[in-house]
Amino acid sequence: MNFVKYIISTFLIFMFSGVLIAQEKRLMRADENFRRYAFVDARKIYLDVAEKGYASADLFKKIGDSYYFNGQLEKSVVWYEKLVKEYSDDLDTEYLFRYAQSLKSIKQYDEADQIMQMFYNITNTDQRAVYFVSTRDYLRFIEMQSGKFTLKKISINSSFSDYAPSFDNLGNLVFASSRGSYRSVSKVIHEWNEMPFLDLYKSDIINEKDELGQAKKLKGKINTKFHESSTSFSSDGQIVYFTRNNFTKKKLKSDANGTILLKLYRARLEGSKWVDIEELPFNSEEYSVAHPALTADGKYLYFASDMPDTRGLSDLYKVEVFPDGTFGEPINLGDKINTEGRETFPYISNSGRLYFASDGHVGLGGLDIFVTVPEEGTFSIPYNIGKPVNSSEDDFSFVLNEETKIGYFSSNRKGGKGNDDIYSFKQIDELITTCRQYVSGVITEDLTGVVLPNSNVILLDNDGNEIEKTISNDKGVYSFNVECEESYIIRALKDNYNPSEDILLTNTALEYTHKVPLQLSKGGLNNKEILPGDDLAKVLDLQIIYFDLDKSFIRPDAEIELQKIIAAMKEYLEIKIDVRSHTDSRAPDSYNLALSERRAKSTIKYIVERGGIDPSRITGRGYGESSLVNECDNTTNCNEKQHQENRRSEFILLE
CATH class of the missing domain: 2.120.10.30 (TolB, C-terminal domain)
Incomplete structure (x- = not known):
C-alpha cells in the first residue's frame, strides 16, 4: 500500500543485536533502509539472512513489518507466526494485534479471534481489545450490514x-x-x-x-x-x-x-x-x-x-x-x-x-x-x-x-x-447506524427448574419507571428490545410466587442479545396470612438489605431486593411499611444512631423515587445498635461477617 497511507512513528526503529558476525554489516545496512521506510530494500537483505539460517525476534518483526506496512498482510503471517511461537516470552503485545490482523487477511477469523483474546488478556485497557471483547459476534453483524x-x-x-x-x-x-x-x-x-x-x-x-x-x-x-x-x-x-x-x-x-x-x-x-x-x-x-x-x-x-x-x-x-x-x-x-x-x-x-x-x-x-x-x-x-x-x-x-x-x-x-x-x-439499501440490542430469558421455578409460562415480565428503566411489559410464552421465554449502554431492571411476577428482578447493563455490541433468566420462588402474599409487625422481607423470602461499613448508600445487591419490595407494594396497594435501619456496635452509640437514620432515609428515598411509591405508605427511622441480631456488642470481639449481619434494614408491615 502507498507510502502516504502509512507514515508511522519512529517506534518502528528496532535495534538489531546480531549473533552471526558475518551478517552484521548487511543487517546494519538493512536496518538503515528500514529506518527510512525503504521496506523493499531492507526486506531483500532480511530474507536472505533468514534463508541462511539466522533467526531472532528482531529479524522476524522486521520482515513481518516490511509486509504489514506495505499492505501485504497475507505475506506477514508466516513471520509473525514464527515470532509469536518462538519468542512468546518477551513479546511486544502490539505484534499480537498485527498477527491477528494478518490472519484476517487470509480469512482465518477463528485463529485471529484467539490471538485477539490473548491480546485482550494482556492489555485489556487497549481500546482495540475492548472493542473486540464487546463485539465478539462482529462477523454476524458485518453479514447483516453487507449487501448495501x-x-x-x-x-x-x-x-x-x-x-x-x-x-x-x-x-x-x-x-x-x-x-x-x-x-x-x-x-x-x-x-x-x-x-x-x-x-x-x-x-x-x-x-x-x-x-x-x-x-x-x-x-x-x-x-x-x-x-x-x-x-x-x-x-x-x-x-x-x-x-x-x-x-x-x-x-x-x-x-x-x-x-x-x-x-x-x-x-x-x-x-x-x-x-x-x-x-x-x-x-x-x-x-x-x-x-x-x-x-x-x-x-x-x-x-x-x-x-x-x-x-x-x-x-x-x-x-x-x-x-x-x-x-x-x-x-x-x-x-x-x-x-x-x-x-x-x-x-x-x-x-x-x-x-x-x-x-x-x-x-x-x-x-x-x-x-x-x-x-x-x-x-x-x-x-x-x-x-x-x-x-x-x-x-x-x-x-x-x-x-x-x-x-x-x-x-x-x-x-x-x-x-x-x-x-x-x-x-442500494440503508446502513444499520443505530445500536440495537435485545434481552431474553426463561422464567423458571428456583428449586425445581420447572418452566413458568404466562409469567408477567416487566422492563423498567434505571429509575424504576415501566417501559414495557410482556407475558412469557408456553416455554417460559420472554424478550424485549433494549438500547445500547443503558441500565434496566427486569422484573418477573406470577401468582403464588415471590417477584424476582435482575439488573441489566447493556454494552456497545451491535445486534447483541443479552440472556437474563429469572427464577421465581414459591411464596408471594397470596394465600398467606400476614399481620402488622411482620417483616415483609421475610414474608417474601428476600435477601437481607445490607450496608457497607460506615456507609448509607444502597448497594447493587440491595437494589435487586428493594425492587422486590417495590413490586410487592405495587401489586398490593393496601400495604404500608415502616423501614427500620440498623448498624453494628462499632463506633459510639450516638454516631451509630445518626448513621442508621441516614440508612433509613436512603432506603425510603430509593423506594419512593425509584419505585414511584406514594410516600404516605412508607415511614421509617434508625435504631443504631440497639437491636443487634447476634452477640456482637461493644464487649465482644466479632469478625466482619458477624458485624455485617447487624448492618441491615427491615420492612415492618403497618397494615
Missing part, C-alpha cells in the same frame, strides 16, 4: 497506485495516482513500495451513467515532483485542501530522524489553474497531518494526524475554519472514534455522517471503512459498513454522493489492475 452496495470496476485505474477519490464541486472525480513515469529525484520515499510519486488527476463525469472521461492532471502549481494526494473542495469549487510531502517553497524538509512527513495545503482556483499554494498553520516538521475532509458548509476541516496527543498510529481530528480563512485549534475526535491503531481518510457527507478507515475497530482485516452518525454535538459509535466495500484487504478513502447514492473508495484487494485501485459503488 453494488460495486463496479472503473476504466481510469492504471497498473500503478490509484486511490484517494474525492468529488469536486461539480461532482467530477479527483484522485491521486502514481501513473506518472519514474523520477530520479530521491529514493527516500518511493523505496517504501517501489511505486512512483503521486500526482493529482481529475476525470470528468461524461454521461448520465456516471461514466468517467480521460484522467488529466490538475493544472497549476498543485502537483510537484513529490507526493500529492487526498483532496477536499469547497462548495463553490474555488478552494481545495490537499495532502503533500513536506515540500514548501521548493524545499523538501524532514523530521529529526530524516523522515519526510506529510502536510496539509490549501490552494485557490484562478481560471483553470490552482495557485497560491499555502501550508496550513497546524502542520509540523515533527508529525504528519494528512487527508482533509471539509464539511459541506465549510466550517470544519477533518483530517488524520499522528500529532502528540494521538492515541495510536494516527487519529482523526477536526479544526474550525473561520470566515476569514484562519483556523482554530485542532480537536481530537476522542476515544469513541480513535483507537491505538490507525484511523485515517475521513470523509464528511453532506448530511454530516463521518466515514473513515480504521484497523483499530473490529473488521474483516487490514483497514475497513466505518460510518458514524452525528448525535448531540458528537458522533455515535462507529459501524462497519460491511461487504462488498470492505474485504480482508485494505479498504479506505470512501466518498459518497448522498443524492445519487453513487460513490467511490479505494482498495488493494486482489483482482485490481494496480497496487491500489479505485472502485465505484451504488448504495
Whole structure:
C-alpha cells in the first residue's frame, strides 16, 4: 500500500543485536533502509539472512513489518507466526494485534479471534481489545450490514497506485495516482513500495451513467515532483485542501530522524489553474497531518494526524475554519472514534455522517471503512459498513454522493489492475447506524427448574419507571428490545410466587442479545396470612438489605431486593411499611444512631423515587445498635461477617 497511507512513528526503529558476525554489516545496512521506510530494500537483505539460517525476534518483526506496512498482510503471517511461537516470552503485545490482523487477511477469523483474546488478556485497557471483547459476534453483524452496495470496476485505474477519490464541486472525480513515469529525484520515499510519486488527476463525469472521461492532471502549481494526494473542495469549487510531502517553497524538509512527513495545503482556483499554494498553520516538521475532509458548509476541516496527543498510529481530528480563512485549534475526535491503531481518510457527507478507515475497530482485516452518525454535538459509535466495500484487504478513502447514492473508495484487494485501485459503488439499501440490542430469558421455578409460562415480565428503566411489559410464552421465554449502554431492571411476577428482578447493563455490541433468566420462588402474599409487625422481607423470602461499613448508600445487591419490595407494594396497594435501619456496635452509640437514620432515609428515598411509591405508605427511622441480631456488642470481639449481619434494614408491615 502507498507510502502516504502509512507514515508511522519512529517506534518502528528496532535495534538489531546480531549473533552471526558475518551478517552484521548487511543487517546494519538493512536496518538503515528500514529506518527510512525503504521496506523493499531492507526486506531483500532480511530474507536472505533468514534463508541462511539466522533467526531472532528482531529479524522476524522486521520482515513481518516490511509486509504489514506495505499492505501485504497475507505475506506477514508466516513471520509473525514464527515470532509469536518462538519468542512468546518477551513479546511486544502490539505484534499480537498485527498477527491477528494478518490472519484476517487470509480469512482465518477463528485463529485471529484467539490471538485477539490473548491480546485482550494482556492489555485489556487497549481500546482495540475492548472493542473486540464487546463485539465478539462482529462477523454476524458485518453479514447483516453487507449487501448495501453494488460495486463496479472503473476504466481510469492504471497498473500503478490509484486511490484517494474525492468529488469536486461539480461532482467530477479527483484522485491521486502514481501513473506518472519514474523520477530520479530521491529514493527516500518511493523505496517504501517501489511505486512512483503521486500526482493529482481529475476525470470528468461524461454521461448520465456516471461514466468517467480521460484522467488529466490538475493544472497549476498543485502537483510537484513529490507526493500529492487526498483532496477536499469547497462548495463553490474555488478552494481545495490537499495532502503533500513536506515540500514548501521548493524545499523538501524532514523530521529529526530524516523522515519526510506529510502536510496539509490549501490552494485557490484562478481560471483553470490552482495557485497560491499555502501550508496550513497546524502542520509540523515533527508529525504528519494528512487527508482533509471539509464539511459541506465549510466550517470544519477533518483530517488524520499522528500529532502528540494521538492515541495510536494516527487519529482523526477536526479544526474550525473561520470566515476569514484562519483556523482554530485542532480537536481530537476522542476515544469513541480513535483507537491505538490507525484511523485515517475521513470523509464528511453532506448530511454530516463521518466515514473513515480504521484497523483499530473490529473488521474483516487490514483497514475497513466505518460510518458514524452525528448525535448531540458528537458522533455515535462507529459501524462497519460491511461487504462488498470492505474485504480482508485494505479498504479506505470512501466518498459518497448522498443524492445519487453513487460513490467511490479505494482498495488493494486482489483482482485490481494496480497496487491500489479505485472502485465505484451504488448504495442500494440503508446502513444499520443505530445500536440495537435485545434481552431474553426463561422464567423458571428456583428449586425445581420447572418452566413458568404466562409469567408477567416487566422492563423498567434505571429509575424504576415501566417501559414495557410482556407475558412469557408456553416455554417460559420472554424478550424485549433494549438500547445500547443503558441500565434496566427486569422484573418477573406470577401468582403464588415471590417477584424476582435482575439488573441489566447493556454494552456497545451491535445486534447483541443479552440472556437474563429469572427464577421465581414459591411464596408471594397470596394465600398467606400476614399481620402488622411482620417483616415483609421475610414474608417474601428476600435477601437481607445490607450496608457497607460506615456507609448509607444502597448497594447493587440491595437494589435487586428493594425492587422486590417495590413490586410487592405495587401489586398490593393496601400495604404500608415502616423501614427500620440498623448498624453494628462499632463506633459510639450516638454516631451509630445518626448513621442508621441516614440508612433509613436512603432506603425510603430509593423506594419512593425509584419505585414511584406514594410516600404516605412508607415511614421509617434508625435504631443504631440497639437491636443487634447476634452477640456482637461493644464487649465482644466479632469478625466482619458477624458485624455485617447487624448492618441491615427491615420492612415492618403497618397494615
